[in-house]
Amino acid sequence: MGLIGQIFGMGGAAKQIGEAVGGVAEVIVGNRAERDAAAAAQIAGAVSQFEGEFASAGALWFDRFVNGLNRLPRPMLALGTLGLFAYAMAEPAGFSTRMQGLGLVPEPLWWLLGAIVSFYFGARELHHQRTRTAVTLARAATAAVKSADPAPPATALAMPLLAPETKPAVTEARAEDPDFNAAVEEWRRLGA
Structure with missing residues (x-):
C-alpha cells in the first residue's frame, strides 16, 4: 500500500483486515498445504501397510494345498x-x-x-472385491507418492502435522456429506 496507504492511515489496518479474513477463510476451508501433507502421509502409511499385507510369507506346501482346495468348489459346481x-x-x-x-x-x-452356498460365494465375492479395491488403491497410492515432487523424509511423515495441544476436527465420519462443514463441527464439539 506504500505512500497512499500511509497518507490515509490505512496501511496497517488494511493489512490486519486482510490477515483476519485470511485466517477466517483458513478456519472454514482449511489449509491446503496441511491437507496435502496429511493426505501424503496417509497414502504413504497405506502403501507401507499394503506392502506388508501383500508380501509373500513363503507359503508352505500345506498352504498351497489349502489354497488349491479353496479354489475347487466353484469349478466343481459349474462342471457338475x-x-x-x-x-x-x-x-x-x-x-x-x-x-x-x-x-x-x-x-x-x-x-x-x-x-450355505450363498454365504460361501457371497463371502468369496466380497473378499475378492475388497482385494481388488485394495490393490487398486495401493497402485493409485503408489503412483501418487511416486509422482509427488519432493519426497518428504521418513521422519517428517511420522511427525504430527498440528501442534500437540490442538485436535483436528473429525472429518472422516461425514466427509462425503455435501452439507458437512468441519469448522462448524469442531465449533459444536468445543461447545461454542
Whole structure:
C-alpha cells in the first residue's frame, strides 16, 4: 500500500483486515498445504501397510494345498451342473429317478443349502472385491507418492502435522456429506 496507504492511515489496518479474513477463510476451508501433507502421509502409511499385507510369507506346501482346495468348489459346481445335463441326455431314466429323490428332500434343508452356498460365494465375492479395491488403491497410492515432487523424509511423515495441544476436527465420519462443514463441527464439539 506504500505512500497512499500511509497518507490515509490505512496501511496497517488494511493489512490486519486482510490477515483476519485470511485466517477466517483458513478456519472454514482449511489449509491446503496441511491437507496435502496429511493426505501424503496417509497414502504413504497405506502403501507401507499394503506392502506388508501383500508380501509373500513363503507359503508352505500345506498352504498351497489349502489354497488349491479353496479354489475347487466353484469349478466343481459349474462342471457338475454341466454333468447333470450330460447325464440327463445319456440316461434319462436314471436322471429322472435321481431328480425324484431330490424332490423328497425337505424344504428347510434346501433353504440351508441355499444359505450355505450363498454365504460361501457371497463371502468369496466380497473378499475378492475388497482385494481388488485394495490393490487398486495401493497402485493409485503408489503412483501418487511416486509422482509427488519432493519426497518428504521418513521422519517428517511420522511427525504430527498440528501442534500437540490442538485436535483436528473429525472429518472422516461425514466427509462425503455435501452439507458437512468441519469448522462448524469442531465449533459444536468445543461447545461454542
